[in-house]
Amino acid sequence: MASSFADDKKNVHLSISQVVKDFDGFKAVNDVSLDIYQGEIFALLGASGCGKSTLLRMLAGFEKPTSGDIILDGQSMLDVPPYERPVNMMFQSYALFPHMTVEQNIAFGLKHDNLSRPAIANKVEEVLNLVRMTEYAKRKPHQLSGGQQQRVALARSLAKEPKLLLLDEPMGALDKKLRTQMQLEIVDILEAVEVTCVMVTHDQEEAMTMASRVGIMDQGVIRQVGEPVDVYEHPNSRMTAEFIGSVNIFEGTLSKDESDHAELICDDLTVAIHASHGVVGSLGMPMAYAVRPEKIQIKRRAPDQPCNWAKGTIKDIAYLGSHSIYHVELANEKIVLVSMANSDRWSEVDDGPRLSWEDEVYVYWADDSGVMLNS
């Protein structure tokens, strides 16, 4: 769903500015600044314990920032208690009220808006329709399956038409198969009601599928913000490169640094690494080169290029249906991962029979396949 946002649609709806949350000297959120645009789905992605939930809870009002400001639609939220914020949250494992029916759960928020009875009934009907749960209106939460509970939770948080919707690990309680289906379904619903949404997840696939932009969070700090493709293709640090997808990292020292290309001398390789982009750094400084497994080619004969290749032996082949991952061991025992689509007819890729264990091969990649990272 990584729909890119046209520039004219980019008006900032939520502005998180230099927010810090200090728990007894431990900074769970450390100077985070973020702008969220009107109508987008933004995913905070990070490993468990990096401070995502804490940041989300500050947006909902359950935690007070130690310093910094949160501005929603031009108004500071710092002194607004959770029950007065135009923000609603779908909780991890949903937090549906067990003693109320589906209908009552959804009506709960509306009752505190001083709406008339018929208005409440209409709204409940409308959001139940939106999540296709009308026939379950009279059920109690324990009478629903996981996916149904999630839809009710979503309906409940959308019923008050919040200016900002928060989702905390929305798929955390679902099994894998249901997850993929619900991800798309939820995105469809959110786009239909055009709500601005910040979600939190540790699952990069989920963030990539659902969000228009992602923020990679690590130890209380946002490391990188961008559209999923950008973050995947152009990580700005080893941390983001390694967190999203799998990646091969080569460490070395910078040996050439021009405006349009750079070269790295790497202990693991016999030839230099050549990248078709410049870097910020000085000659001789340590540098890492990151290249995705699917950007690397593999064949039996030596490639006719001076840089960006290595010789090794196939140690393992993981068959994953549509593609296979080859584990190629270089002379100094470094493992390089190569991903190749299984539909490529082997004879067209290389001469000879299919590759198998213990075969001697060359791995190689193009100048623009990877990125140099100095942190």
Place this chain on the structure above:
Amino acid sequence: MSTNKTNKLSWAILLGGFAFLYLPIFILIVYSFNESRLVTVWAGFSTKWYGELFEDEQMMSAVWMSLKIAFLSASAAVALGTLAAIALVRSGAFKGKTLFTGMITAPLVMPEVITGLSLLLLFVTMSQVLGWPEGRGSLTIWIAHTTFNMAYVAVVVSARLRELDRRLEEAAMDLGANKFQVFIYITLPIVAPALLAGWLLAFTLSLDDLVIASFVSGPGSTTLPMVVFSSVRLGVSPKINALATLLVLAVAMAAFIAWWFMRRNELQRQKEIRSAFSQ
């Protein structure tokens, strides 16, 4: 066969255990229908002691007094004990929290004699210094019972509160309910079974108490256990047997009704869950 032997042996032990538990009660029930004034001599079937029981005004007023005190002290204990539980579970970490949590359970293990005596001293001192409570009677018994019942309720309710998912309360607040509304609409209904259990426990404990009530009661405020105990010392009257039989019947019926309601709810719930997943 040795397994057969052990089987028989364990049956015998089980029967013996149950006989030990229920035979005395059974004998008591049987003798409540005894014609004779002598409790230990069987002289034919009669229900006359039940008639005499209902005509015994002292006994009946003691029953009424006990029920009234049990009802009021259970209700007060639920209110205060719930507040104490909330304070303990929800106050976050503060210095000496463990000490306070331990202290609220102390009345549970304190010998009743000590509780009774200390309360008596308190009431005497208070009436001397403050002029309240004037003398001792049903008011002081009620206060005393509320004191130790509150501890039981606090323990029962705080266990349930600790289990309660805080996210439910946060979700309610997120949907626009202020702290008071969250408590009324979310917290209370969810912990209600614990409140009911605490109330019933407090009610029976109050009904049951002899020692503490004896310390803090005054003239004209005798509870049922006190009447039973003092009349038994003068020789067991078959009226007591009749009263005890009625009490056993009442307790058994209450237990049965509670069990039946719980079973019905559980069956209903299971049926609903099955129907939800069979679609």
